Amino acid sequence: MIKNIKWLAFIALAFVACNSDDEAIVDPNSTDGTPLTAGSADFSKYVALGDSFAAGFSDNALFMEGQKNSYPNIIASQFALVGGGEFTTPFMNDNIGGFSSGGVQIPQFGPRLWFNAATSTPTPVTGVSTTDISTHLSGPFNNFGIPGAKATHLDFAGYATANPYFGRMASSTTATVVDDAVATNPTFFSLWIGGNDVLGYATSGGVSTSPITPTTTFNAVYNALIAKLTSGGRKGVIANLPYVSTLPYFTTVPYNPVPLDAATAAQLNAGYAAYNNGLLFAQSNGLLTAAEVAQRTISFSASATNKVVIVDEYLTNLTGFGIPSYRQATSEDLIVLPARAFIGTTVGGNPLQVNGVSVPLADQWVLSKNEIAEVKAATDSYNQTIQDAATANGLALVDAKTLMTQLSTTGVVANNYTLTSTYVTGATFSLDGVHPSPRGYAFIANQFLKAINETYGSNFKGVNVGTYRILYPQDPANF
Template identity: 45%
Template sequence: MMKIRYIALWAVSCLFIACNEESDFEEVEVVEETPELTSGSADFSTYVSLGNSLTAGLTDNALFIAGQQNSMPNLLAAKFSLVGGGSFTQPLANDNIGGLLAGGEPLEGFKPRLVFGGAGPEDLEDVVGPVSPTTDIVLNNPAGPFNNLGVPGAKSFHMLFNGYGNLGNLEAKLANPYFVRMTGSTPDVSILELAMAQSPTFFTLWAGNNDVLGYAISGGDGTDPITDEALFNNAINGLVATLTSAGAQGVMANIPYVTTIPHFTTVTHDPIDPEENNFADLVPTLNAFFGALNQVYDFLGESERAITFNDSVNNAVVILDEDLVDLSAQITGVLNANPAFPVFVQQLGLSEDKAPVVATLMGNAYGQARLANEDDLLVLSSRRVIGEVDEFSTNALKSFGFPEAMAAQFSTNGITLPLGDKWVLTPEEQDEIKTATDNFNATIATAASSAGLAFVDANAIMQNLANGGVTDGDYTLTGSLVTGGAFSLDGVHPTARGYALLANEFMKAIDDTYGSNFEDSGSLYDIGNFPTNYSPTLR
């Protein structure tokens, strides 16, 4: 680094004048001049970004213009343009509402963005009233080619999959609507092929998050399994080999642990406040009901499964744990064999002849039930269902002759109805995810090192956010939802400020590998210039 210093040459002066008094010397300010920005050996002339929602700019559970403009790749491209980088085109949405349409009809699962409702994340429509998304994957797709090829929901192997952007494959769930917007007249082209068609000189590749995240967000219920390790390895190595085949340089990043993001750390295992909704008044009735079940657990040698509630402290939710031995048949059998059970059923307000039905229902409901503990992770979306009456369960109980009010009482999520697998990550499921993440990250690190690419340890960054925070300039971001500043309202994707933080980390990695000087030249972003929240009125 070149430094220009204006220094009082007092030592030389003393040869000519008397220097006996302290006042003979004047302090002169030292001025340091930062060096001019240089790209080093990096060639940013054609930059493409491959990845998923984290590189697409998705935030607040939706893809919309403002979020895309503050996407990490777009922020990087703006800095690259200062040292020879070319234009950077993104497949911008049509509005700042979020959500997707297909032929004018809302596409299931792609809703408008979340906004802050005063206490936490809320659906945009719940705050401002009805809104009308305008981004339609059939009627108004943008024209490419696109430099930002981040496709929300894409797993590693999807990036090599032909037909992933073909509208005709959507019904069979073999296509991704976000990628449909990018393929234009070549619907069967792959993400990788679109990248290579631009002859990139520089790329960023942040892939693999969805290979474990899909399983985690679904509570490990099996509907979105962790990617097979061999398939993942082949995909990552294939992507890197092709992207670098013509000499392109680049940066790769690894996969964060799910335990570091607020989607899994915001809802505690004991969210039931006895002072809310008069819950304390229900505790005696609940404990009387579960007392009969707890006696069965004791009889079966499973007393640790006992379910009790407290009227003075927060209560844990009741969950379904599929790793527990299923005691459904045993519970039903013990209850049916107990001569006092029909009396208990009558105390519930049912006729004595309902005893066998109630025994079977209790066995099925609580055969793998237990109270959640601090080792369990509840997904963020569980906050919307805990304490709410489950309509399906209510209707099922009504079909067995339960009065509607009683059916509802026995169908309260997390209290009388155990939370299903999709709402909770048990320790066993967390271990599965961590093992896969570690293995996948080893593959990513080896691929980056072998190809001479820059590398960003996103996992370490996210762990630091979760454990005290990360300071950048005058701001410290943490992993807390809403107040932490790093994560948007969906608890998974960064805020604009979080994306700026990541862009800075990518530039630092580029400096280390390619000899650029984004950091030393003062060219990193001031993350304080980026918002942590978008107004509900933004359209």
């Protein structure tokens, strides 16, 4: 009996020893439980370059908590597990967001939005930002995400005087973003740029004052950026661009949101009778084809899903004959998010002049199918440039285009949470319909880490997206 007890004690000690060894090698932060490794990369000094996404812009503003939840900040927290150094961000002063001057909020810079459940609308927070637009911060910094930046801006000397987000952190007024980043002697970089090269045009409904960056220009400036960032064999990760047609800014407002009763529909049809007859006159004189007449003919019915009327500059120009370029929207057009609060309003309080119905929506409210095609063609070209740069330099590549398509169709399951691009409820995007929510940024960070693992042999597990909130509260004290 004593002998058996001795054996049991020996077995128990051996079992404990084995468990202790297992616990010593199992790392919950790695993809496979083995010890974390940086693989062939050196993450000791990481810099991030990009636009508002890299900065952590959210809810239509840049503010401190959003910056803390930026995807580069999250990535840096993972790099720290394998020896990554401090990651310094040019923080805003508060969680109101944007800039002030002389104690007055500057309208084009914030404040952030919060979701007012009582009215089901995004609402600006009250208060004035304490981040004065004239204040300059001392570096060096690691996060060079600059809201509003295009690819052409990152290597443009003097950009600091044109964009206060860079001006507040630039080493001089003639500095460039990429040169300031490289001057910190980084060992690893991330670059996600190019969204604004089409987004300004798209969000303005294709207004020509916000032109798409020519593809030849993008190709040249992007490759110049990569040349500087990969100098000396430096490793990094880059990302391609999603189609704007997958963003909630363009998919939330339907093309046919107008409810009408029979009497109102009849009144509208009578009002557009002269226009429709003018189209037939133009056709009879060889100025329009039957197909375009059908495209431009405006008709309403007693229905909850009447199409809005829009101005389309791509239609045959007949203004010289007194016939404007009107048509009703189709599923191939995208109505921009701000139009949600504009469609159905009246002009000067006149009930007969209803925007989107009796008064056609101007170009700024709609990205037409022709404009969508222009944006898509440019995005495809940019993405080829990005792909070629990744291949030529052995860089990790995040396929943001495919990921965004999945978010806008089937959704993506991450940490047992389903993420979609649905406005407000999809968990991925903030209230401005373009920039991610905290959970969306966490998801993006994990995709960057996944690409890094695949290219450099690291094994980061990433963060649990479920620990990141979907919407920021109204009161900054609740952050």
